[in-house]
Amino acid sequence: MKIDPDIKRFTRYQSVINILLIKGSFCKSEIYQSLKEEKPQFIGRIISDLVKAGYLTNSGSKTKPQYSWSAKGDEFNAGRWIDQRVFTPTVKRSPSIDRPRERLLRLGPSELKISELLTILIRSGLRGESAMQAGERLATLFGNNLEKLSLQARGELKQVSKAIGETAYCQIMAGLELGKRLANQRTTESAPHHKVRNTSDALTYCKEHFMRLAREAKQEEFHIVLLDEKHQVIKSEQITVGLLDKSLAHPREVFKPAVKESASALILVHNHPSGDATPSQDDRTITKDLKRAAETLGLRILDHIILCKDKALSMAEEKLL
Numbered sequence: 471m472k473i474d475p476d477i478k479r480f481t482r483y484q485s486v487i488n489i490l491l492i493k494g495s496f497c498k499s500e501i502y503q504s505l506k507e508e509k510p511q512f513i514g515r516i517i518s519d520l521v522k523a524g525y526l527t528n529s530g531s532k533t534k535p536q537y538s539w540s541a542k543g544d545e546f547n548a549g550r551w552i553d554q555r556v557f558t559p560t561v562k563r564s565p566s567i568d569r570p571r572e573r574l575l576r577l578g579p580s581e582l583k584i585s586e587l588l589t590i591l592i593r594s595g596l597r598g599e600s601a602m603q604a605g606e607r608l609a610t611l612f613g614n615n616l617e618k619l620s621l622q623a624r625g626e627l628k629q630v631s632k633a634i635g636e637t638a639y640c641q642i643m644a645g646l647e648l649g650k651r652l653a654n655q656r657t658t659e660s661a662p663h664h665k666v667r668n669t670s671d672a673l674t675y676c677k678e679h680f681m682r683l684a685r686e687a688k689q690e691e692f693h694i695v696l697l698d699e700k701h702q703v704i705k706s707e708q709i710t711v712g713l714l715d716k717s718l719a720h721p722r723e724v725f726k727p728a729v730k731e732s733a734s735a736l737i738l739v740h741n742h743p744s745g746d747a748t749p750s751q752d753d754r755t756i757t758k759d760l761k762r763a764a765e766t767l768g769l770r771i772l773d774h775i776i777l778c779k780d781k782a783l784s785m786a787e788e789k790l791l
Contacts, residue, residue, distance in 0.1 A: 482508065483552040486516050490526075491548070495538040497530070519555075570602070584616075585609035591641045595633040604631035604638070620646040621686065650682065664703040666695075666737065669773060669787045676739055676775040677782050679706060683741045684777040692719055692740045696733035697772070704731050706739075719756050721763035728769055736764070738774040747776045747783040754790055761791065 489504050490496065498517065502510050517537060520526040525543045530536030539546075570586040579587065589605035607630050612619040620643065627634045627642070634642070666672050675695070677684070683691055691711050696704040707727040710719065728736055738757065742748075749757075757774045764771050774785040785791045 480552055480556045482512065483516065483555065484548070486513055487548045487552065490517070490520070491539075495536065497534065497536050570605075583609065584614065587645075588642065591645045592633060592638040593641065594638075596635075599631060599633040601633060601638075604633035607631045608634075616646060616649070620650070654682075666697060666701045666703065666772060669784045672737055672773045672775060672786075673782050673784055675703065676737070676777065680739055680741070680777055683739075684782070685779055687741050688743055690740055690743065692738070694724060694727065695737040695739060696728055696731050697735040697737070698732075699734040701735060701772070704733055719760065721760060724760055725764065725767055725769065729767070733769065735770040735772050737772050739777065740774075741777045743778070745778045745780065747778045747781045749774075749776060749783070749785055749788070749790060753785075757785060757791060 486501070486505060486508065489501055493500065493504075498510075498514060501513050501517075505513060517526065521528060521537070524540060525546050526537045527540045528535045528537055570582060570589045573586065574582055574590065582590075585602075585605040585608070587605075588608050589602045592601040592604050595601040595604055608619065608627070611630055624636065624639045627639055664671075664675050666675060679695075680693065683693070689711055692709045693706055694709060695706045698704055709723055724738075727733075738760065740753075753774070753776065757771075761771045771791065772786065774791060776783045776785070
């Protein structure tokens with residue numbers, strides 16, 4: 471009859487703990503000698519865990535450590551302590567058919583709960599916290615508010631679960647960003663062409679289309695919105711990321727997409743991560759330079775919109791164009 475692996479692990483832990491309790495004070499070599507059939511690494515790990523938890527103290531030297539039970543050891547509950555290490559809801563010990571990745575392959579991603587999708591992105595946990603537990607923690611805290619989750623810093627998610635290290639954080643953020651871009655692409659493709667008839671239309675379009683830029687971007691980004699001869703939006707293009715200056719906003723890079731798409735007009739768009747939408751002197755200079763360059767190509771610059779978290783400013787409306 472095949473022995474359940476969890477029962478087998480519990481028995482291994484129990485054998486070591488029983489010897490430690492009997493000994494009271496000991497060195498590792500004594501325990502190795504008492505449990506010759508057990509791996510020394512396993513015994514050493516248990517002793518280290520008990521020291522970290524404060525149940526054991528080390529009164530010896532680094533080369534000859536001598537362990538004994540501390541005052542906290544009087545509260546030590548062997549059965550509960552072993553349970554916490556053996557019977558935890560880890561992904562690996564879940565039946566294969568119930569694991570998130572296997573469920574995704576069998577049922578498709580739409581059938582998985584948010585916690586399961588996050589578990590797949592986290593991939594692997596740490597000792598004491600599985601990927602599944604980390605996914606459930608995130609799902610419990612943020613629910614369906616994935617927008618809020620996408621705005622969390624690396625340290626903030628680390629506080630939610632120690633299993634979310636640098637790799638897991640990058641995978642979660644990459645997955646959420648792909649979802650945003652897919653949603654934006656679908657919206658753009660399915661929505662009717664937006665017509666820009668005046669400054670109000672330009673502001674409305676840019677507030678909606680560049681919401682992420684206004685709310686999340688940590689650096690300045692420079693974009694253009696291309697319009698046809700009827701001033702209907704063709705598409706938008708990101709030109710540069712970084713502090714806006716003349717070298718980054720070169721007319722060649724700005725107008726290349728416009729020529730390629732046979733655009734007749736365009737709107738310049740960039741953000742101010744500082745939260746102040748007031749145009750800088752560089753903003754004014756670059757706008758005038760690009761306007762002059764556009765005229766030589768037979769293009770019109772209708773506006774330059776500056777976005778920040780709580781405001782959008784039209785340079786045309788401010789008579790700065």
